[in-house]
Amino acid sequence: MKRFITEISLKHPKAVYVTVLLLVLISGGMMPFLTIDTDPENMLSENDPARVFHNRVKQQFAMYDLIVVGAVNTEETGIYNPDSLQALARLSSGILGIEGVLAEDQWALDTVDNITQEGQGEIGFEWLMQEAPVTQQQSYNVRHAVNRLPMLANTLVSGDGQAAAIYVPVESKDYSYRIAEEIRTLISQLNSSDEYYITGLPVAEDQFGVEMFVQMGIAAPMAGLAIFALMWWFFRSIALVTGPMIVAMATVIIVMGLLIGMGFTVHIMSSMIAIFLMPIAVVDSTHILSEFADRYRKGADPGEVIREVVGHLFTPMLYTSITSAVGFLSLMLTPIPPVRIFGAFIGFGIVLAFVLTIFFIPAYISRMKPETLASMQQAVHKMEDGGRIGRWLPRLGLSAVRYRKTILAGFAALALVSIAGISKIEINDNPVNWFKASHEIRVADRVLNDHFAGTYDAWLVLEPESEQESIQEFVNAAKTISEQAEAQNISIELPDFNGSTEAFENNLQDLAASLDDRLFDADEAEAAWLDKLLALVEQTQESRRLFLDPDTLAWISKFQESLVASGLAGKVNALPDVVKTVNRELHSGEDADYVLPQTPNGVAQTLLQYQSSHRPRDLWHFVTPDYRSTLLWLQLTSGDNSHMTEVVDFVNDYIEQNPLPAGIRYGWAGKAYLNVIWQDAMVSGMLNSLLSSFAVVFLMMLLLFRSFKYGVLAMLPLTLTITFIYGMIGWAGKDYDMPIAVLSALTLGLSVDFAIHFLERFREALRTTNSTSAALQVMFQEPGRAITRNAIVIAVGFTPLLLAPLVPYITVGFFLASIMAVSALVTLVLLPALLGNCWETVTASSKRNSG
Amino acid sequence: MKTIKQLVSVFLLVALAPYVSSATEQAETKQPTLTAEEIVSRASLASYYAGADGSAEARMKIVDAQGRRQLRQFSMLRRNVEPGGDQDLMVFFSRPSDVRGTVYRVIKHPGNDDDRWLYLPGLDLVKRISAGDKRTYFVGSDFFYEDVSGRDPKADSHQLIATTPELFQLRSTPKDSKSVEFVEYTSWIDRKTFLPVKVEYTDARGKVYRRMEVIKTEVFQGYPVATEVKISRVTRGTYTLMQMRRVRFDIGLPQDIFSERSLRNPPTKWLKAK
Secondary structure (H helix, E strand, O other): HHHHHHHHHHHHHHHHHHHHHHHHHHOOOHHHOOOOOHHHHHHOOOOHHHHHHHHHHHHHOOEEEEEEEEEEOOOOOOOHHHHHHHHHHHHHHHHHHHOEEHHHHHEOOOOOEEEEEOOOEEEEEEOOOOOOOOOOOHHHHHHHHHHHHHEEEEEOOOOOOOOEEEEEOOOOHHHHHHHHHHHHHHHOOOOOOOOOEEEOHHHHHHHHHHHHHHHHHHHHHHHHHHHHHHHHHHOOOHHHHHHHHHHHHHHHHHHHHHHHHOOEOOOHHHHHHHHHHHHHHHHHHHHHHHHHHHHHHOOOOOOHHHHHHHHHHHHHHHHHHHHHHHHHHHHHHHHHHHHHHHHHHHHHHHHHHHHHHHHHHHHHOOOOOHHHHHHHHHHHHHHHHHOOOHHHHHHHHHHHOOHHHHHHHHHHHHHHHHHHHHOOOOOOOHHHHHHHOHHHHHHHHHHHHHOOOOOEEEEEEEEOOOOOOHHHHHHHHHHHHHHHHHHHOOOOOOOOOOOHHHHHHHHHHHHHHHHHHHHHHHHHHHHHHHHHHHHHHHHHHHHHHHHHHHHHHHHHHHHHHHHHOOOOEEEEHHHHHHHHHHHHHHOOOOOOHHHOOOOOHHHHHHHHHHHOOOOOHHHHOOEEEOOOEEEEEEEEEOHHHHHHHHHHHHHHHHHHHOOOOOOOEEEEEEEEHHHHHHHHHHHHHHHHHHHHHHHHHHHHHHHHHOHHHHHHHHHHHHHHHHHHHHHHHHHHHOOOHHHOOOOHHHHHHHHHHHHHHHHHHHHHHHHHOHHHHHHHHOOHHHHHHHHHHHHHHHHHHHHHHHHHEEEHHHHHHHHHHHHHHHHHHHHHHHHHHHHHHHHHHHHHHHHHHHO | OHHHHHHHHHHHHHHHHHHHHHHHHHHHOOOOOHHHHHHHHHHHHHHOOOOOOEEEEEEEEEOOOOOOEEEEEEEEEEEEEEOOOOOEEEEEEEEHHHHHHOOOOOOOOOOOOOOOEEEEEEOEEEEEEOOOOOOOEEEOOOEEEHHOOOOOOEEEEEEEEOOOOOOOEEEEEEEEHEEEEEEEOEEEEEEEOEEEEEEEEEEEOEEEEEEEEEEEEEOOOOOEEEEEEEEEEOOEEEEEEEEEEEEEEEOOOHHHHHOOHHHHHHOOHHOOOH
């Protein structure tokens, strides 16, 4: 097989070139169809129950994507001074004119309503700030009004009076970057001494997309450049190094082109594919080149040397490629679509890189000029004889064997400390923290959450447990009446009640209307039946309006208080606040009247008044028009998933101790909650994929070495490395977040490479030298150098990620580089120590195997 | 085939001829020099002051962008103090059943603040409503309070921009732009009945965001009445359809039923009369 491939490659180099070129051109042609996806929601699949519920709630309560503009004034008057309020009003009316802003739903001091007592106990709805104040007293009047409206206080203006917000609903998230830019322009023209901030998820997502492009456009080419430079430093031949670079570029282009061409969007995960594939793709070529440079002598036939080298390296290269691919492919076991795509395409890319390497590199080398080969060979020999790696490695190997007891004890201790560290790991993520701490969005986030009750939203939705039961009950009763009327020759036709819940609501309305119309001309006998049915319809309609019930509203009210008292939520906005505020103003306007009406009709009539304001539709963010579902808007001061998890736990406990009114259930929605859901899926998914790829890699090691002991030995360095790295994360107090989770499974596939090469070559050396110490000495020559070079290439290849503008990239870059370095070091120290230690058994088993 | 077409068009010409000529005739003879102000003032009279008094029942279907529907049903009693001037108005709600008995009482003072009261039976509360602006919503529908009570013709400057055989087309701009949410509105007024058939409101971006359409007109006791009116919030995708029934004029409503007493004790005699 391997001979056959090498022959094709050597005999038909042009065909190989043309094939690779064609593949690159075809896939490269797909690139322009690239679409970016920055919506964290897509971490969950389209039909994930939590996401389906979230989107249903979003539609039911007409929740829009919001850009939040904040103004901060820390002077004595705070934001309540004529200058600040005038600037705010100017900005707000400017924003109303921006295309793509849902002007009628903008929430700002000048667009909201005030409900007050006027004159002699008159109730009135008036714009809260129709004209911006010109005096300090007028400004304080605005403050007075805001503080009397619980829906606005600490949401529209912060409790400390130092910050005010404008909530800008946008038609589509796709416009948010442009709208944010236009708002920035408006702000720059304000001439206000206040500090202005822009935040909100749509802005963050858009910004994220822009910076993802930066990452792909800068960090990935930088990685390519770094690897190229490094390879040149190792091999001192541009011509030679160009070969692996072509393999790497071709791999990246084909994989990305395929991903785009197959219609996948580029998500934060898949945007890292290029930077992952680049270093991995050059690894196999590096092995071939390293060996080739070692074996080639001037005047030799490069084809022959290549045959020898490939024959020699084919199996370990195949296995390392497959194990790396398995590590990534195991990500497909996670329930997170972007992670699955990432794993699948990198897995495929690794296999592709292997195939390209064994076809392309021999063809490439065979076509190089003898002079070039000679100078390359000279350079390599010169460097390796006196090179730093060459000097340093044998010493390392010697120490490893000499101090093996100390080393093994050291590693054991390290493992224990690491395990202790792992137990300290905090699982937490926060998409805002994906931006650097100094980023505009992080700053805005910090400042606004310092002042306000919180800019992170979670929605708790209360809704009926079952719709069908009450519908069926009504249909049966209505049928009975209609049949009884029929018996007296009075025909009352009933609508078809088998539709949706909404259709049922409409049917009830229509039935009531038609009964009412008929009653107008009905005689006494007919009227009696019509009245009876109409009474049933009305009673059903009223009993279905769950959230007009004062007892239910009282439950919600008490729940709101407890949640705020717990300190977990900055503020909870809900229907009872609206009802109580209007009720207070309908009565005296005094605090004593800030209570719920005593009857459902009282609540209904209070809300009918609210609907006579300038913004009646605001009501439908908190309750559906059929009054059967209600939404509690929780404002949280942090987007940490751990924070949201605490809130969820608190609510679970609370509801267990204070059961919801009968027939009502609850559910969570809102971005903060969705983040928790996909994080949970990620953590358990990653554990699965880690365990399964561990098992698969172990099986492959058994297959490769046909020895249990070698299998275990091969797994040891990477196990220790992963334990160590995660222990370090635990001790350092770094949250276990999305990038960290993804790293676990894939490091396994990458770091086993070193052990495979080490053990494979060690066994070979053992067969020829028949002595462990001799074999180990051989190991710290060329094989050791190849491993070290590879570790350095990969580690350095990932470091340009450190320059990326987004934190997840930096995390990935930092940890992958350290994982590569640590696992190479562990392989080179732990394995010799172990092999030296169990000399007897290893040689015995090796003899058994070879015999 | 061709002959049939020709026949049909000839028939149409003959059939329509009287209407076309009478319309032009009317335009030329009866309304030679109506100013925009006069048209609007006659439109206001036709829409809100027909008869000396009157009663009607109304039903509003409020439909949101998702197709969800709400219903409001109410009866209205109206008595002119002076045509085009002050007017007594009462609105009695009957549906949904949980707001039944809610009553609004209005004394309209065109050009001035109206006097308004409300009664909420669920809270057993009579409350005066402060004289705020009139472009607050009417019980959660797409109608403003002003659409129900009638906007003062003198609040806007009007300009006649086109006249067709059937319609006047006017453009109106508010005299006090702070008190309204529109920048201007265009209305199409029927030249025969003086009822507006369509009004479109334009916002600061020059977009029509709100539209009033008369779907159906009926004649009661010689008075043309818009019995189906639809107001759409174009930008939001919501609309409210108001249907009027049992419209009666000149029924002799006594002055004293327009009083605070009627808030708690609705004059059922006048409301239920067949």
